[in-house]
Amino acid sequence: MTSESGPFGANSEVGRLRTVILHRPGDELRRLTPRNNDQLLFDGLPWVDRAQEEHDRFAEVLGERGVEVLLLADLLTETLRHSGAARVQGIAAAVDPRRLGHTLADELSVHLRSLPADELAGILMAGLTFDELSFGGSNDSLVRRMHHGPDFVIEPLPNLLFTRDSSFWIGDRVAITSLALPARVRETSLTDLIYAFHPRFLGARRAYESHTAPVEGGDVLLLAPGVVAVGVGERTTPAGAEALARSLFDDDLAHTVLAVPIAQERASMHLDTVCTMVDRDAVVMYPNIQNTLSAFTIHREDKGVSIKGANGFIEAAADAMGIDKLRVIDTGLDAVTAEREQWDDGNNTLALAPGVVIAYERNVETNARLEASGIEVLRISGSELGSGRGGPRCMSCPVLRDPL
Structure with a gap:
C-alpha cells in the first residue's frame, strides 16, 4: 500500500x-x-x-x-504553511456569513488570512470569541454589536x-x-x-x-x-x-x-x-x-x-x-x-x-x-x-x- x-x-x-x-x-x-x-x-x-x-x-x-x-495539530499547521489553497478553504469552512453577516465575515476572513500558520491552525481548532477579535473593523456590523463578548465567532472543536x-x-x-x-x-x-x-x-x-x-x-x-x-x-x-x-x-x-x-x-x-x-x-x-x-x-x-x-x-x-x-x-x-x-x-x-x-x-x-x-x-x-x-x-x- x-x-x-x-x-x-x-x-x-x-x-x-x-x-x-x-x-x-x-x-x-x-x-x-x-x-x-x-x-x-x-x-x-x-x-x-x-x-x-x-x-x-x-x-x-x-x-x-x-x-x-x-x-493532527502539527499536520494542520504544516498544511496551512505549505498551501495557500488550504488556508482559503479552511477559513471558508470556519467563517459563516449566514451567522456572522457579510460585513463581519469578510473582515474576519481578511484577518485570518494574515495570520501565521500556527495561529490560524489554533483558531480553526479552538475557535474564537468576540472578545478575542483583535482587528477594529467597521462599525456597521450589527452582529458584532449585538453579541456578547464570550460568544463564539468561530465555534471550537x-x-x-x-x-x-x-x-x-x-x-x-x-x-x-x-x-x-x-x-x-x-x-x-x-x-x-x-x-x-x-x-x-x-x-x-x-x-x-x-x-x-x-x-x-x-x-x-x-x-x-x-x-x-x-x-x-x-x-x-x-x-x-x-x-x-x-x-x-x-x-x-x-x-x-x-x-x-x-x-x-x-x-x-x-x-x-x-x-x-x-x-x-x-x-x-x-x-x-x-x-x-x-x-x-x-x-x-x-x-x-x-x-x-x-x-x-x-x-x-x-x-x-x-x-x-x-x-x-x-x-x-x-x-x-x-x-x-x-x-x-x-x-x-x-x-x-x-x-x-x-x-x-x-x-x-x-x-x-x-x-x-x-x-x-x-x-x-x-x-x-x-x-x-x-x-x-x-x-x-x-x-x-x-x-x-
Missing part, C-alpha cells in the same frame, strides 16, 4: 499498527463550560492539563511499540480528540466521512485539508466521501480483508451505510458489508462503543447485546447488490469472514459491572497487533477477561480523556497497518 509520498492503508482492525494520527487535547477543551458542554457533546468539564498528560502517555505507549504517531470519526483508511484509500451532529460537522473540513494538501499525503486516493448521508468512522469496523461492519444508530444512518457499501464495492475495497443496528442513545453512539476487534478472530463485546445484536448482510453481486437478514451479528460476521466462529470476550457476567465498564469505554480498545490492545486501566474486569483469553492489554489512564465518551480506538486514526 504505497503512494507517491509513502505507504498508508489498512485492511483490518488488528494488523500490526505502523502509523496513526492522534490529536493532543488543546485549547478547544478549555472552551467547555457548564453552559455549553452538552451542546459540544461532553459529559463533563475535563481537567485539560491532566487530559494532556494522559494523552501524552497514550502516545508514548504507541511509540514504545514502534508506532509512528502523527499529531473539542471532539477533534476523537480522530477515528472524521476519516478512516480502507485498503490503500482514505474515506472522508460526514459527521451527524452540528458540533462536529466542521471537523471533516480540517481532515480534508490535511489529506488534500499535506506533503505526506499527496497522491493519497479517496474512497468514500459523503456530503449528505452521515457515516462516522467509529461505526466502521474492518472485520477482515474485504469484510466491513457498519453500525447504524445515533450517528450513521441507513442511507449512509448503504452509500458506503456501494462505494466500497465500486472501488473493489470490500465484497461484504454488514449493516449493524445499534441503539440510538449516548451510551452506544458508535459500534465501537459496544464491540471492537482484539484478534484476527476475536472481539470484545458488551454482554447485554451479545445475543441481540443483528446484521443485514450486503453482498456485492455481478449486477448490483444483495441484502440478506437481519441475522445474528456474531454468526453473520463469522460467515462473512470465512471462519468457523467469532470468539466473543464479554465484559463480565455481573450486569452492573458490565454496564459501568461499557460506559467507561471498556469495549473501545485499540489493537496494535493481533492479540495486543490498548485499553483504559479503569475497566478492571474487562481487562482481566481479555488477558484470561490470551490478549495482551496495555493499560493507560483515561479519567479525563473519557469525559467526551471515547476510548483508545476513538482517539486514533490508523494510517498504516500491516496487511493480514
Whole structure:
C-alpha cells in the first residue's frame, strides 16, 4: 500500500499498527463550560492539563511499540504553511456569513488570512470569541454589536480528540466521512485539508466521501480483508451505510458489508462503543447485546447488490469472514459491572497487533477477561480523556497497518 509520498492503508482492525494520527487535547477543551458542554457533546468539564498528560502517555505507549504517531495539530499547521489553497478553504469552512453577516465575515476572513500558520491552525481548532477579535473593523456590523463578548465567532472543536470519526483508511484509500451532529460537522473540513494538501499525503486516493448521508468512522469496523461492519444508530444512518457499501464495492475495497443496528442513545453512539476487534478472530463485546445484536448482510453481486437478514451479528460476521466462529470476550457476567465498564469505554480498545490492545486501566474486569483469553492489554489512564465518551480506538486514526 504505497503512494507517491509513502505507504498508508489498512485492511483490518488488528494488523500490526505502523502509523496513526492522534490529536493532543488543546485549547478547544478549555472552551467547555457548564453552559455549553452538552451542546459540544461532553459529559463533563475535563481537567485539560491532566487530559494532556494522559494523552501524552497514550502516545508514548504507541511509540514504545514502534508506532509512528502523527499529531493532527502539527499536520494542520504544516498544511496551512505549505498551501495557500488550504488556508482559503479552511477559513471558508470556519467563517459563516449566514451567522456572522457579510460585513463581519469578510473582515474576519481578511484577518485570518494574515495570520501565521500556527495561529490560524489554533483558531480553526479552538475557535474564537468576540472578545478575542483583535482587528477594529467597521462599525456597521450589527452582529458584532449585538453579541456578547464570550460568544463564539468561530465555534471550537473539542471532539477533534476523537480522530477515528472524521476519516478512516480502507485498503490503500482514505474515506472522508460526514459527521451527524452540528458540533462536529466542521471537523471533516480540517481532515480534508490535511489529506488534500499535506506533503505526506499527496497522491493519497479517496474512497468514500459523503456530503449528505452521515457515516462516522467509529461505526466502521474492518472485520477482515474485504469484510466491513457498519453500525447504524445515533450517528450513521441507513442511507449512509448503504452509500458506503456501494462505494466500497465500486472501488473493489470490500465484497461484504454488514449493516449493524445499534441503539440510538449516548451510551452506544458508535459500534465501537459496544464491540471492537482484539484478534484476527476475536472481539470484545458488551454482554447485554451479545445475543441481540443483528446484521443485514450486503453482498456485492455481478449486477448490483444483495441484502440478506437481519441475522445474528456474531454468526453473520463469522460467515462473512470465512471462519468457523467469532470468539466473543464479554465484559463480565455481573450486569452492573458490565454496564459501568461499557460506559467507561471498556469495549473501545485499540489493537496494535493481533492479540495486543490498548485499553483504559479503569475497566478492571474487562481487562482481566481479555488477558484470561490470551490478549495482551496495555493499560493507560483515561479519567479525563473519557469525559467526551471515547476510548483508545476513538482517539486514533490508523494510517498504516500491516496487511493480514
